[in-house]
């Protein structure tokens with residue numbers, strides 16, 4: 683099959699493309715949502731599976747992604763955060779769909795564009811916003827968050843081993859000189875690096891990126907809306923790149939909630955029926971062939987569920 687049709691592979695190479703399409707089990711006349719349009723790789727492939735009656739709605743909160751919008755009358759681009767999925771679909775007269783796809787995180791374009799501040803390798807202001815309409819930036823976080831909040835962020839989102847020491851140092855350092863740029867921040871914390879510096883900075887920057895864009899909050903909001911939006915038998919496919927996100931998806935697909943325990947009611951009434959049947963006991967991961975062609979796919983995990 684000819685994957686990557688009208689999309690923009692220079693912007694982003696779609697990961698787990700055929701696996702995600704198989705998982706969505708696309709009905710040709712169905713209504714689908716791509717929550718993370720990006721370069722349009724997954725969207726173009728969904729469209730290729732649809733007939734004239736099919737519809738596709740593509741969300742992306744980054745104005746750059748809009749430039750890749752597909753010229754196809756069955757497609758609508760929605761330039762907003764997918765955490766408002768139901769609200770914006772309703773504005774387009776859509777109250778139920780056959781399939782939902784989300785390919786989380788940032789695109790290669792966002793990462794490689796120096797001015798965006800996502801990469802540890804380019805000098806830029808400490809920005810990291812996917813949506814430039816929001817005011818919170820990495821600079822604001824580093825210069826204003828309290829020590830405890832910084833520690834939790836570095837630890838939970840970056841798995842930074844010395845999160846407590848780093849948070850304490852950030853607060854002390856910024857009192858002398860506020861952080862403004864990627865290189866300035868890296869130089870200021872250079873003495874705190876543990877292990878491989880590239881890996882260390884990548885973890886610190888990942889934590890900041892997840893916090894700036896409230897990525898786990900958006901995923902939470904997407905998941906809780908999905909059961910009401912999906913038709914019975916409809917599919918949801920989520921590709922994540924962080925163990926925290928994969929755990930949220932796994933837990934929600936299995937039980938319909940985020941608590942580890944299945945015991946919803948301490949007084950013994952039976953737990954409510956989960957809204958989904960999880961179709962992936964273990965997550966689907968990229969093949970050796972895909973990894974050799976696109977090393978950035980390496981931590982991708984796809985999970986699929988069907989609405990009961």
Ligand SMILES: C[S@@+](CC[C@H](N)C(=O)[O-])C[C@H]1O[C@@H](n2cnc3c(N)ncnc32)[C@H](O)[C@@H]1O
Nearest residue numbers: 696718720721722723724742743744763764900
């Ligand atoms: C990994 S890329 C998706 C790439 C896309 N599947 C493709 O084939 O080109 C993630 C995209 O989702 C967008 N995004 C991430 N979180 C979002 C959110 N909460 N709401 C809307 N868009 C989001 C990012 O701006 C980025 O363009």
